[in-house]
Amino acid sequence: MAVGNDLPQARDRHRPGGDPERQPPYPSGWFFLALARELTPGRVLTRRLADEDVVLYRTADGRPYAVRPYCPHLGAHFGAGGTVEGQNLVCPFHHFAFAPDGTCVSTPDGRPPRAHVEHHTIRERNGFVFGWYAPDGKPPAWDAPETAPPEVRATASWGTEIHAPAQELAENSLDYRHLPVVHQVTLKELDPPQAEGPYLRTRLRLGPAGPGPLTRFQVDHSFLMAGLGCLRIEQPLPLLGVVVYLWALHTPTAPARTRLHLAAACADMRPARTAARSSLRRPLHRALARTMLRLAVGKVRDDIPIWNAKRHEPRPRLTVGDEAIGLYRHWVRQFYPTP
Incomplete structure (x- = not known):
C-alpha cells in the first residue's frame, strides 16, 4: 500500500483548532522521516x-x-x-x-x-x-528504541496529513470512550497505562462490537509509546503462529499539522527451523501485514474528520473513565519546554 496524501490542504485560521494560542508547541523526541x-x-x-x-x-x-x-x-x-x-x-x-x-x-x-x-x-x-x-536544540535525552525485534521490518505502509498536533493523534489510543462510539470496538483494559520515562505502555483486549459471531473474535493488543512520535501495537495471533506489528508514526510538520504514517509487519512467533520454511511463510507474512494495515487505515479514516475539525483543549474537563487520558496528559509534559 503506497504512501500518499489524500487530504485537501486547508488554511488553519478557518478551523476551530487553528488558533495558534491553543496549540501546544512542537514536542521534543524522535520523529519518523523516511522508510529505510x-x-x-x-x-x-x-x-x-x-x-x-x-x-x-x-x-x-x-x-x-x-x-x-x-x-x-x-x-x-x-x-x-x-x-x-x-x-x-x-x-x-x-x-x-x-x-x-x-x-x-x-x-x-x-x-x-x-x-x-x-x-x-x-x-x-x-x-x-x-x-x-528538540525546540531548544539540545542533543537527544534518550535513544530511539527498537519497538520490535531488530530483524522485523515494515512491509506495508500508508500516510496522510492531519490538521492536528501530534499530541492529539497519540492520545487517541488512550481515549477508550471513543472506541465503541467511532470504531464499533469493544475493549477490556488488561494492564493500565504505565509510564516509564519517555515510554508509556498499556495492554487492551479489543474486538468488534454488535451482534453476531464476530464479537467472539478478540485479540490482545500491547501498546508502546516512545515519546509522541512513535506508537507500536503488537498483536499475537497464536492460531496462525504469528505476531503482527502496527506502527502509528506522528511527525509534526507545521503548527497544528502532523504527518501520520501507518506501517505494518508480520513475524513468526517462533523462529522457523529452516531457511526454506522461513521463505515459504514470507508471502503469508506480507499478506497479513497488508490486511492488518487496511483494517488500521479504515479505523483511522473514521478519526480523520474529527481530528481535522476539533480543537486542542489544553485543560480538558475529564470525567470518570478518562483516567488514562489524565495520566497521558501528565506524561506528555516532559516533551515540552518548561514554561
Missing part, C-alpha cells in the same frame, strides 16, 4: 519536520545522514538537485562537496572554504529512519 528502503545509496530526500526541511541521504557505504537544507556557500537547497558522490553530499549549485562530518572537502576549481553543514541526529529502527528534534 526509500533511502537507497546515492539518493537525496527532503522531508518536513517542525516547519523546516530536512535533507536525507545515504552514502556509498550504506550509512544514512540528515542535514539542514541549505548550502553554507550561497544558500542552495541540497534537496533540489543535490547528489551523493561516494561519501560526500554535493551541492547542486556549485558542486561544493561536504563530507559525512559536515565539513566542505572540495570544490571544482580550488581550495574549499571553511564551511560546515549542520547535521541532525538520526537512527534506523525496524526499517524506519527517525530524526531527533
Whole structure:
C-alpha cells in the first residue's frame, strides 16, 4: 500500500483548532522521516519536520545522514538537485562537496572554504529512519528504541496529513470512550497505562462490537509509546503462529499539522527451523501485514474528520473513565519546554 496524501490542504485560521494560542508547541523526541528502503545509496530526500526541511541521504557505504537544507556557500537547497558522490553530499549549485562530518572537502576549481553543514541526529529502527528534534536544540535525552525485534521490518505502509498536533493523534489510543462510539470496538483494559520515562505502555483486549459471531473474535493488543512520535501495537495471533506489528508514526510538520504514517509487519512467533520454511511463510507474512494495515487505515479514516475539525483543549474537563487520558496528559509534559 503506497504512501500518499489524500487530504485537501486547508488554511488553519478557518478551523476551530487553528488558533495558534491553543496549540501546544512542537514536542521534543524522535520523529519518523523516511522508510529505510526509500533511502537507497546515492539518493537525496527532503522531508518536513517542525516547519523546516530536512535533507536525507545515504552514502556509498550504506550509512544514512540528515542535514539542514541549505548550502553554507550561497544558500542552495541540497534537496533540489543535490547528489551523493561516494561519501560526500554535493551541492547542486556549485558542486561544493561536504563530507559525512559536515565539513566542505572540495570544490571544482580550488581550495574549499571553511564551511560546515549542520547535521541532525538520526537512527534506523525496524526499517524506519527517525530524526531527533528538540525546540531548544539540545542533543537527544534518550535513544530511539527498537519497538520490535531488530530483524522485523515494515512491509506495508500508508500516510496522510492531519490538521492536528501530534499530541492529539497519540492520545487517541488512550481515549477508550471513543472506541465503541467511532470504531464499533469493544475493549477490556488488561494492564493500565504505565509510564516509564519517555515510554508509556498499556495492554487492551479489543474486538468488534454488535451482534453476531464476530464479537467472539478478540485479540490482545500491547501498546508502546516512545515519546509522541512513535506508537507500536503488537498483536499475537497464536492460531496462525504469528505476531503482527502496527506502527502509528506522528511527525509534526507545521503548527497544528502532523504527518501520520501507518506501517505494518508480520513475524513468526517462533523462529522457523529452516531457511526454506522461513521463505515459504514470507508471502503469508506480507499478506497479513497488508490486511492488518487496511483494517488500521479504515479505523483511522473514521478519526480523520474529527481530528481535522476539533480543537486542542489544553485543560480538558475529564470525567470518570478518562483516567488514562489524565495520566497521558501528565506524561506528555516532559516533551515540552518548561514554561
